[in-house]
Amino acid sequence: MxxxxxxxxxxxxxxxxxxxxxxxxxxxxxxxxxxxxxxxxxxxxxxxxxxxxxxSLGWLDTGVSFGEPGHEERETIAHGLYVAAKSGFTDIILYSSTEPVPDTSSDVVFLKERGHGKPTRLYPMGTLTKKGEGKDLAELFDMKNAGAVAFYDFKKQVANPNLLKIALQYAQNFDGLVFSFPQDGNIKGVGVAHEGIMSTTLGLKGIPSLAEELQIARDLFILEYTGGKLHIPTISTSESVKLIANAKKKGLDVTCSVAIHNLVHTDEMLSDFDTNFKVSPPLRTKQDVKALIKGIKDGTIDYVTSDHIPIDVEEKRVEFDNAADGSLGLESAFGALNHIFGLEETISILTKGHSRFGLQNLVxxxxxxxxxxxxxxxxxxxxGVDHILSTSKNSMxxxxxxxxxxxxxxxxxxxxx
Incomplete structure (x- = not known):
């Protein structure tokens, strides 16, 4: 053509x-x-x-979920890639959030084949551990050879510090990128919202910032010991920005991202118990939002992701405590970022990240x-609702x-x- x-x-x-x-x-x-x-x-x-x-050059989103396989009612891969293309993204990194999770090379091949030949290219992650259960390492080398661009137990902490140590050491043999979700599950407990004035006022169980910061501090200590490539996805607190800035000053090979919604909204949006605002990590405070935006501007935060997670209405139209985490983000990504940062900085944000995931930098x-x-x-x-192209409609x-x-x-x- x-x-x-x-x-x-x-x-x-x-x-x-x-x-x-x-x-x-x-x-x-x-x-x-x-x-x-x-x-x-x-x-x-x-x-x-x-x-x-x-x-501009085509845009990359470093963190997207669809539903297929396992939850096609949320979003199929074909339709999800259509949404991504209409939202301006020529490349997306697909989270390991399917059911079953992609923990073998054949799973990775399946995902690549489902995305083949579309206007938006799909690059799958594999899980870090078998079945994403956090016990034994998955087939990292085989998945890398099959096309996995990173390894991530989706939205789950690597609870065993020795497992993260071994993963970082092993992945160095084939230049593998290890993801570690920044949230200590023991400290989070059954929390559903940022621990602060709003959660106390609303009677919601809190997730302290400490849950994120303690996990990041531990992971960075391990990275300093092992070497390797570590990515910390979707940070949300001001102290997390400081921890990563200090690690970079030491020369550690660490990158991080932030979800767009954590740059736009705060926990004050929970006052009506709207479950579209229930995400993981949770919406934080104005002080955190300010620090995150500053972290993007000074280069501490490497990438901004839509953290696009379609959830069907049955899992959102329930009590706040029981609602599934996640919000759509692809369709609103450009408009939200351009509103905050202006055109040139927004385009710089949206066109970053290819080399980190081993993708070709085009011009x-x-x-x-x-x-x-x-x-x-x-x-x-x-x-508005008419701007949502996704099958699911859970946009904050x-x-x-x-x-x-x-x-x-x-x-x-x-x-x-």
């Missing part, structure tokens, strides 16, 4: 020659053939001429494969102010707008 983008403003902070320039871009058979001020459309070419069209350049996200960064609106962003509309993507020799 041939595609001609007309008058597209290129947002590419790392390329001074093209950054914020308005150009026509001709794409033939998935490859950028020409970038120029004006290009006449050849025959048999799809013309893309959209209002206030901006483009917008003649002769290169087209991996492009299309959007209008100026549209302002409130996020309903009513939140957004800035920016995504048109779609050009990737994998596909166009979806």
């Amino acid at each position: 041939n595609i001609l983008l007309k008058a597209a403003r290129i947002v590419c902070p790392d390329n001074k020659e093209l950054h914020l320039k308005k150009r026509d871009i001709l794409i033939k058979k998935g490859t950028i053939e020409k970038i120029a001020a004006t290009i006449d459309a050849p025959s048999n070419t799809k013309l893309v001429d959209l209002k206030n069209l901006h483009i 917008i350049k003649e002769g290169e494969k087209a991996c492009i996200t299309l959007f209008d960064p100026e549209v302002e609106y409130s996020f 962003f309903l009513g939140a102010p957004m800035k920016g509309k995504v048109y779609g993507v050009i990737n994998n020799d596909h166009i979806l707008i």
Whole structure:
């Protein structure tokens, strides 16, 4: 397929020659053939001429759940990748949150095959331990060879410190990336919300910040001893930012991410017991939000993730204590981030992370494969039900102010707008 983008403003902070320039871009058979001020459309070419069209390198989300296999009623892989593409993401890292969990090479191959040939590329994680039970290491090397980009027992702490030590040591043999969820389950207990004024007022069992910070401190001590590559997903407290900043100053190979909703909302949103705001880790305080945003700006926090977790209505329309954790995040990601950070910083955030997961870093350049996200960064609106494309509808962003509309993507020799 041939595609001609007309008058597209290129947002590419790392390329001074093209950054914020308005150009026509001709794409033939998935490859950028020409970038120029004006290009006449050849025959048999799809013309893309959209209002206030901006483009950037395709976006990466480092943490997404769907439902398949096990919970197809929440979201299938095919439809989830459609949602990701319409939300601007050309690449997603798929959490090991399926049922059964992906703890063998054949499981990883299955997930890759289900995502093959779509406009959004899918890169699966494998579990760190067999069945995700935290007892014995899974087949890490075999899963790596099958295409797993990291190893993670989804939203579960690595309770056994010796197991994390062995995992970090073993994974160094094949450059494996180990995830460790930052929450001590013993300290969390049966908590369902941030431990503070709001949880006390509402009578909800609290999850202290200590549950996260103690786990991170322990993991960083182990990493300092073993070496290796550690990623700490979805941190949520101000002290966590400090702990990771200090570890980086020591030269430890650690990265971390934060969920977008922890940059937008605080535990004050729980006042109506709306279960869409029940997530793990929980929403924290204004002080934590401020520290997390500062951590992104100064580079302590490496990646921002949608932490997209579809949950069907039956598991959300129950008492707050019994509701499943999770919120949608793909559809609202760009609008929420652009509202907070502005265009250039948002694009820098959304295009980071490829090398950490062993993925190819692409560029917008003649002769290169087209991996492009299309959007209008100026549209302002409130996020509504009509903006949700996912099968499940559990979004905590309903009513939140957004800035920016995504048109779609050009990737994998596909166009979806």
